[in-house]
Amino acid sequence: MPEDNPPPDVSPRAAVARRIAALRHARGLSLTALAARAGIGKGTLSELESGTRNPTLETLYALAGPLGVPLTGLVGDEAGRSVSDGVVDAHLLSVRTHDDGGTTEVFWLTLAPGGTRISPAHRPGTVEHFRVVRGRGHAGERGAEQGLGPGEAHSWPGDTVHTYGSEEGAEGVLVIETPGDVPGPS
Structure with a gap:
């Protein structure tokens, strides 16, 4: 990289x-x-x-x-990096690059109360998993989001437009699995 x-x-x-x-x-x-x-x-x-x-x-x-x-x-793939947009704060916990070039990224996600973030589609074959630890939130493919409370999880194709949000605020773990050996855009 x-x-x-x-x-x-x-x-x-x-x-x-x-x-x-x-x-x-x-x-x-x-x-x-x-x-x-x-x-x-x-x-x-x-x-x-x-x-x-x-x-x-x-x-x-x-x-x-x-x-x-x-x-x-x-x-960058250094644990501890954070990036925020006012609705979602993503704090990188770990990242692993696999032999095929794919990656598994693990983030601590904090969702601000009353906000929803629309995320564009990622690389083809990407899958996301979100487990709520505190509060209540919703996440998933746009139009098919799942409501989640503490201990509940949802997975969806990350290569489609998807959202994260919460009315009261929520925290949890987001895992993004991006495949390797997929040709990049031309």
Whole structure:
């Protein structure tokens, strides 16, 4: 993965900027093409790549799909990294890269009260699993979300548009399994 281990003097924002730019170049995509595929503004993408804009979770997920990488492909695979968008706070607990290039990412997810986050489709074959530990929330394929309380879990195809949300706030563990050996976008 490009820039997996940036120099220690590089800020997390600068490391994300380098990863996005390196992946975009490796895929032969222009700023305009990647921005269009991700559904974000070209100016936003330019600011992210220059390190002058803080990336939100929503924007990172929007970019990860067209770049063909899991979220940790953009934020790094160091445990303890966090990214938030005001509705969802994702704190990386662990990531494992498998022999076939697939990954299993484990996040502690905190859902803010009264919010719902729509997540774009991830790489083909991705599967997500969410287990609520505290509070009540809902998650799953958009239009087929499941309500979940403490100890309850739900799994769904992560390669479809899906949502996370809670009326009262919730916390739990999210596992994202991304397959390997799947050709990236052209």
